[in-house]
Amino acid sequence: MKKAALFLLLCCGLSMTAWADVTRYFSAIQSDPHALYAFLRAMPKGGELHYHLAGGAYPEVMLNLAATKPYCLDTATGSVITTGSCSAAMSSHNLAVNTDLYQQYLKAWSLKDFHSGKETAEEHFFAAFSKFMPVVAENEAQMLVDVLQRADAQNEQYMEILTIPDDAKSASFGALLKDKATDAEKLALLQKNEDFQANIKLTVAKGHEILQQTRSLLGCDKNPMAKGCGVEARFQYYILRQLPDDEFFAMSVNAFEVAAQSPDFVGINLVQEEDVPAALKPYKRQMQVLNFLQQRYPKVHISLHAGELSASNVPPEDLRFHIHDAVMVGHDERIGHGVDILHEDKADELVKTMTQRNIAVEVNLTSNAWLVGAKSATHPLHYYLEHQVPIVLSTDDEGILRTDLTHEYVKAVREQHLNYQDLKIMTRNALTYSFLPGRSLWRDPKIFVRVDECQSYSALSCQKFLAASEKARLQKQLEDKLAQFEASYS
Numbered sequence: 001m002k003k004a005a006l007f008l009l010l011c012c013g014l015s016m017t018a019w020a021d022v023t024r025y026f027s028a029i030q031s032d033p034h035a036l037y038a039f040l041r042a043m044p045k046g047g048e049l050h051y052h053l054a055g056g057a058y059p060e061v062m063l064n065l066a067a068t069k070p071y072c073l074d075t076a077t078g079s080v081i082t083t084g085s086c087s088a089a090m091s092s093h094n095l096a097v098n099t100d101l102y103q104q105y106l107k108a109w110s111l112k113d114f115h116s117g118k119e120t121a122e123e124h125f126f127a128a129f130s131k132f133m134p135v136v137a138e139n140e141a142q143m144l145v146d147v148l149q150r151a152d153a154q155n156e157q158y159m160e161i162l163t164i165p166d167d168a169k170s171a172s173f174g175a176l177l178k179d180k181a182t183d184a185e186k187l188a189l190l191q192k193n194e195d196f197q198a199n200i201k202l203t204v205a206k207g208h209e210i211l212q213q214t215r216s217l218l219g220c221d222k223n224p225m226a227k228g229c230g231v232e233a234r235f236q237y238y239i240l241r242q243l244p245d246d247e248f249f250a251m252s253v254n255a256f257e258v259a260a261q262s263p264d265f266v267g268i269n270l271v272q273e274e275d276v277p278a279a280l281k282p283y284k285r286q287m288q289v290l291n292f293l294q295q296r297y298p299k300v301h302i303s304l305h306a307g308e309l310s311a312s313n314v315p316p317e318d319l320r321f322h323i324h325d326a327v328m329v330g331h332d333e334r335i336g337h338g339v340d341i342l343h344e345d346k347a348d349e350l351v352k353t354m355t356q357r358n359i360a361v362e363v364n365l366t367s368n369a370w371l372v373g374a375k376s377a378t379h380p381l382h383y384y385l386e387h388q389v390p391i392v393l394s395t396d397d398e399g400i401l402r403t404d405l406t407h408e409y410v411k412a413v414r415e416q417h418l419n420y421q422d423l424k425i426m427t428r429n430a431l432t433y434s435f436l437p438g439r440s441l442w443r444d445p446k447i448f449v450r451v452d453e454c455q456s457y458s459a460l461s462c463q464k465f466l467a468a469s470e471k472a473r474l475q476k477q478l479e480d481k482l483a484q485f486e487a488s489y490s
């Protein structure tokens with residue numbers, strides 16, 4: 001039996017007529033980007049698993065926040081300074097009244113109207129973070145409000161958001177490690193260091209506070225139906241890959257500890273440009289550090305940015321092993337980007353392993369087009385799909401990139417020629433491959449066969465199963481929403 005036919009029999013939980021109606025409607029509108037956007041915005045989505053808080057909130061939100069606070073502007077660089085005082089001419093209040101200044105900052109903080117010149121898109125993108133990061137550090141809950149409201153408006157259910165509530169203070173403890181010869185000695189020192197342990201506790205507490213404050217700002221306690229309240233949010237603590245070795249080690253220990261201690265942090269990640277010497281040279285060593293720590297914190301989930309590289313930016317030798325080492329050495333459970341897969345040594349074997357281990361790839365089409373030039377036929381999305389590697393669509397940094405998750409779905413249809421069935425699989429994947437606790441609703445996540453307990457949703461065994469698994473509860477909610485959405489086209 002063909003895979004598509006098998007999918008239809010197993011997947012849908014609705015009549016073949018309803019399935020035929022929704023797919024017929026999709027076929028009718030797929031070449032109309034506006035109708036497609038409206039359809040896909042309404043389509044229930046599992047959510048996003050690759051989302052940077054700092055780059056996700058739209059710069060407009062940060063600029064509006066900055067305009068109401070006593071910050072200073074460095075107009076030469078397009079930066080904001082949140083400490084100290086300055087003349088009235090340099091006050092951030094001017095952002096509210098000076099349109100030219102506002103536009104200058106909006107362009108400095110995003111790819112709005114960007115054209116390559118002195119800077120490439122990649123350089124402009126990564127430079128933006130340091131310009132607005134002081135605003136992020138003081139306003140994370142306000143920014144998360146923007147993020148969750150936009151996600152809710154697109155019918156998303158869940159987000160894994162990358163943030164470091166200690167503002168990377170953990171890295172500074174690397175200075176304590178310079179006389180220690182082995183990783184075991186370094187770890188032992190940090191585990192005994194009171195200040196380092198206090199930083200872990202601070203990270204955990206601040207992360208929890210951000211989530212609570214966000215729900216309070218959204219008004220979820222008074223009105224659980226308020227916009228944004230329907231989206232479940234969890235964090236990943238990320239490690240900066242361009243740090244010197246000891247700083248990288250200290251930040252990594254902080255990451256593993258925070259994810260081990262706090263239910264708000266469901267995993268760890270590795271970020272920053274991958275194609276610069278500061279990231280390329282230590283790559284193998286960094287995977288060894290993750291391997292060392294994973295053995296000591298085996299329950300911590302790991303998703304790594306890996307293979308966000310292009311042949312035009314690095315020598316061929318650097319394209320051959322990043323995804324492999326992330327999977328085989330760094331215990332990576334999900335790959336962020338994975339764009340250079342076809343340059344990897346023995347790529348076919350590698351994707352076979354990824355398929356067998358259910359290692360998903362977080363695909364960010366807009367980001368990949370801007371930052372590594374992978375678009376349309378040059379993007380490896382279909383290579384992964386042909387090898388049954390699970391795919392999850394995400395935005396990466398929707399605020400800087402001027403996109404949203406619906407737009408990524410539209411791109412997947414218009415540029416990658418995916419159909420409704422492909423998108424439905426991907427929207428389910430966003431929960432199946434999430435780091436939410438609990439067993440998955442799917443016994444076989446590739447063809448969506450439910451676990452034995454939930455062959456009937458009304459069975460007592462299924463109610464017990466759902467009560468015990470947060471992941472399965474959200475999956476069941478998504479199934480209900482999808483069934484309702486599809487039935488509305490009958």
Ligand SMILES: [Zn+2]
Binds near residue numbers: 050305336
């Ligand atoms: Zn990313």
